[in-house]
Amino acid sequence: MIHKLEADSIFLEFGSRRILSDIYLKCETGKITGLLGRNGNGKTCLMNIIYGNLNANSKSIRFDDLTVQAAYKRPDLLLYLPQFNFIPQTLTLKRVFADFDLDFFEFENRFPDFKSNYKSALKSLSGGNRRLVEVYIVLKAKSKFAMLDEPFSHLSPIMIEAIMELMNEEKKNKGLLITDHMFRNIIGISDSLYVLTGGKTHLTKAVEELEFLGYAKA
Numbered sequence: 001m002i003h004k005l006e007a008d009s010i011f012l013e014f015g016s017r018r019i020l021s022d023i024y025l026k027c028e029t030g031k032i033t034g035l036l037g038r039n040g041n042g043k044t045c046l047m048n049i050i051y052g053n054l055n056a057n058s059k060s061i062r063f064d065d066l067t068v069q070a071a072y073k074r075p076d077l078l079l080y081l082p083q084f085n086f087i088p089q090t091l092t093l094k095r096v097f098a099d100f101d102l103d104f105f106e107f108e109n110r111f112p113d114f115k116s117n118y119k120s121a122l123k124s125l126s127g128g129n130r131r132l133v134e135v136y137i138v139l140k141a142k143s144k145f146a147m148l149d150e151p152f153s154h155l156s157p158i159m160i161e162a163i164m165e166l167m168n169e170e171k172k173n174k175g176l177l178i179t180d181h182m183f184r185n186i187i188g189i190s191d192s193l194y195v196l197t198g199g200k201t202h203l204t205k206a207v208e209e210l211e212f213l214g215y216a217k218a
């Protein structure tokens with residue numbers, strides 16, 4: 001069965017500044033949905049509204065047609081990778097993988113550089129390795145949807161390749177919503193793609209439209 005996550009009727013202002021006004025976004029399980037937009041266009045605000053930790057003037061967030069106001073209380077429905085480290089950095093990888101009910105040894109097989117880190121605290125890892133662990137956790141943990149804000153930032157090109165491969169595998173199990181400044185990666189991996197500009201989402205169907213919306217040819 002295909003599950004869907006939809007967001008619309010979203011209106012967001014900060015003071016007199018309108019950020020979001022005409023949004024429609026649909027994600028489905030089995031697919032990667034990309035979200036592109038210039039700096040400051042409101043991608044992070046939109047994700048936070050979907051997650052339920054930013055109040056909008058109005059919003060409608062629905063999972064399989066049922067309204068969910070606070071998706072952050074429903075990890076079975078949605079997991080969120082914010083731009084900042086969200087897992088307490090004093091925890092060991094052993095503890096983090098246990099908390100998310102994931103197999104560390106499966107992770108280690110994919111990323112052998114972590115072999116000696118089972119009992120290491122996250123804070124003892126490099127910034128790139130910490131980010132990789134968090135991206136992996138959000139992609140692999142059990143949930144119908146995962147939303148990732150800049151999953152490729154701080155990762156090396158080899159890690160990015162590995163994460164894109166993992167995304168392609170994991171979309172069989174969930175719906176993914178991703179945004180990143182590395183727009184060629186987003187364009188390359190997305191099954192459907194929205195561009196956020198002027199407070200509105202545009203579902204793009206062709207590369208020409210992306211050029212029109214200010215993106216270079218993929």
Ligand SMILES: Nc1ncnc2c1ncn2[C@@H]1O[C@H](COP(=O)(O)OP(=O)(O)OP(=O)(O)O)[C@@H](O)[C@H]1O
Pocket residue numbers: 014019037038039040041042043044045046
């Ligand atoms: N709490 C806040 N109060 C006032 N303005 C805010 C607040 N949060 C965000 N903004 C503004 O809203 C706009 C949208 O921010 P947002 O972080 O969603 O953009 P973005 O598209 O994710 O940008 P980036 O790609 O740089 O991460 C920005 O101009 C930002 O400065």
